[in-house]
Structure formats: structure tokens, C-alpha cells
Amino acid sequence: xxxxxxxxxxxxxxxxxxxxxxxxxxxxxxxxxxxxxxxxxxxxxxxxxxxxxxxxxxxxxx
Numbered sequence: 001x002x003x004x005x006x007x008x009x010x011x012x013x014x015x016x017x018x019x020x021x022x023x024x025x026x027x028x029x030x031x032x033x034x035x036x037x038x039x040x041x042x043x044x045x046x047x048x049x050x051x052x053x054x055x056x057x058x059x060x061x062x
Contacts, residue, residue, distance in 0.1 A: 008035045 009032050016023040023031065 006039070008032050008039060011035065 012032050
């Protein structure tokens, strides 16, 4: 699922308020950059198609 209108900076600011997290200005840009990376990775994972008949494994065994 892609959310083109998703604003990562706004999300970080809102979550800081919800969590009552005092995010200092000098760290905000780094936090936003990390969430941008997380978003890119999540988009890649979410874009991978899964068949409808797939079942969840109860335990991972390599």
C-alpha cells in the first residue's frame, strides 16, 4: 500500500506529541530521515505479492 500524501515529518511530530516525547530540534531531522528509510523498506516488503492460500507458520525454522 502506497501513501503518496504521507508526510513523514508531520508523522514524527504527531507521534512525539502522542507519546509525550520531548524530541529535541537537533535530533528531529535524523529521526525523520530514519523514518523515511523505514518507509522505503516497508513499501518494498508490502509490494511483494502473496498468494491467497498462504498460511502463517507457527514457528520459524531455518
